[in-house]
Amino acid sequence: MKERWSLYLHVPFCRTRCNYCDFVTSSKHGDLIAPYIDALCAEITITADRLIVREPVHSVYFGGGTPSLLPAAQAAKILATIRSAFELTDDAEITLETNPGDLTAERAAVLREMGVNRLSIGMQSGHDDELRLMGRRHTLADTVCAVKTARDAGFENLSLDLIFGYPNQSAAAWCESLELACALRPDHLSLYAMSIESRTPLARTIRSGKLAELSDDLLADRYDFAVDFLERRGWNRYEISNWSQDPEFESRHNKQYWKLDPYLGFGAAAHGFIAHTRTRNVLNTAAYLRRINRAGQSRSAFPAAAEIQRQSQEDEMRDTMIFGLRLLREGVDLNRFADRFGVRAEAVFADFIREHAAANRIIVADGRARLNPRCAFVSNQIFVDLI
Ligand code: SF4
Known part of the structure; x- marks a missing residue:
């Protein structure tokens, strides 16, 4: 699509x-x-x-x-x-x-x-x-x-x-x-x-x-x-x-x-994620106005950005897992992960999946990895193992 x-x-x-x-x-x-x-x-x-x-x-x-x-x-x-x-x-x-x-x-x-x-x-x-x-x-x-x-x-x-x-x-x-x-x-x-x-x-x-x-x-x-x-x-x-x-x-x-799909953020403090790059605009409104006024002085597509960070494949694979597991119904689509990164999540995160699946905190079924909904409130304690 x-x-x-x-x-x-x-x-x-x-x-x-x-x-x-x-x-x-x-x-x-x-x-x-x-x-x-x-x-x-x-x-x-x-x-x-x-x-x-x-x-x-x-x-x-x-x-x-x-x-x-x-x-x-x-x-x-x-x-x-x-x-x-x-x-x-x-x-x-x-x-x-x-x-x-x-x-x-x-x-x-x-x-x-x-x-x-x-x-x-x-x-x-x-x-x-x-x-x-x-x-x-x-x-x-x-x-x-x-x-x-x-x-x-x-x-x-x-x-x-x-x-x-x-x-x-x-x-x-x-x-x-x-x-x-x-x-x-x-x-x-x-x-x-x-x-x-x-x-x-x-x-x-x-x-x-x-x-x-x-x-x-x-x-x-x-x-x-x-x-x-x-x-x-x-x-x-x-x-x-x-x-x-x-x-x-x-x-x-x-x-x-x-789902770690692309988005652009506009305005003071807005975040974006596009073409393997995370952007964050300046926080202060007056500084934001100055940046936009001076936008003609550069060729940047992100004239108000305070940070522009290229993401590595490791960064994106980790974020795909952390954010995707928040989706309790859909979870992480393992085939989509493989298509996107050329490697299977089950291989990259083998230890994480094995340990948490054994404790019934992660459920792998139907081509998806899902967080056990019972663990939703303590999800951060699980996701920390991905960082
Ligand atoms: S101050 Fe504004 S942004 Fe903050 S919680 Fe209240 S309404 Fe929301």
Whole structure:
């Protein structure tokens, strides 16, 4: 099958900063949005012009930050630039991450009209007190309203994000969040374990003793509860942190990463992987704008890159295993691996497969290597043996 590419667009702005967040985003963006979008469009055009080969694009992802705070006209401008720079397939998945409070009926209609066909809505919790503790701007009512608004506008592919393991989160509160999320009938769910990053306000609150971090055992309990809860309701658990109502709603864009297929990243801090090369753009927004302004001074296809790293075959084989094993349903396609690298994974990773298969942590069957789903929450302890 012909190669397909994916594009990631980073929008590093948020209205306010959530207290657990250490992403590359800023709530003090002032008048930066318009010049940033101009730079993003310039970067897309420059990269497309300078790449020797361009393949059709089958997924586009607006991530952040908070892409939903972009004026609709700015999102339309980016999509128009993509359409003139790349061939977008007719069935391209075009996702926009959305803060629940940002989705008015008018905005939803405009987004749908311009071709956005999937919204990833940051519900995070079904409890307003938890949302307040997280420093989120929205309420449960906003999420309920956003889902209805999106459906009314014709969105047939909606994903909800939830966070589990927030400090002091009770088992009952987590169960209610799951129930409330499922009651909204999304097509896709992403469940993320709260990770306490040391430089965030949340970490400082924990250090001061005002909030208690959940133990690893309790985090694992919350995850296991969600696995059982969703399994009983027939959800398709296709990746360690992701479930869909049906395989057709699995995130095409994220599967591009997990299958180590090519993608380009545009915007400050965006990552890419193309032609055996990983790229990472400069983190700082002002530095990003300067890089794009000076793009004419070089011939690089990645004018904002802070890092461009050629990947060895060993790097790619290892990453194919680590990311592929995250896909619990599909796993690593061993024949595809052999076609891609000219050597079989069973030979390259013989010790790893033998040891973990003997302990029933890896299952090799039907031409695929899969992680035993029971080991999903401790997968990093298994993947470390591949590094
Ligand atoms: S909305 Fe997302 S990116 Fe923005 S501050 Fe909150 S967690 Fe961070």
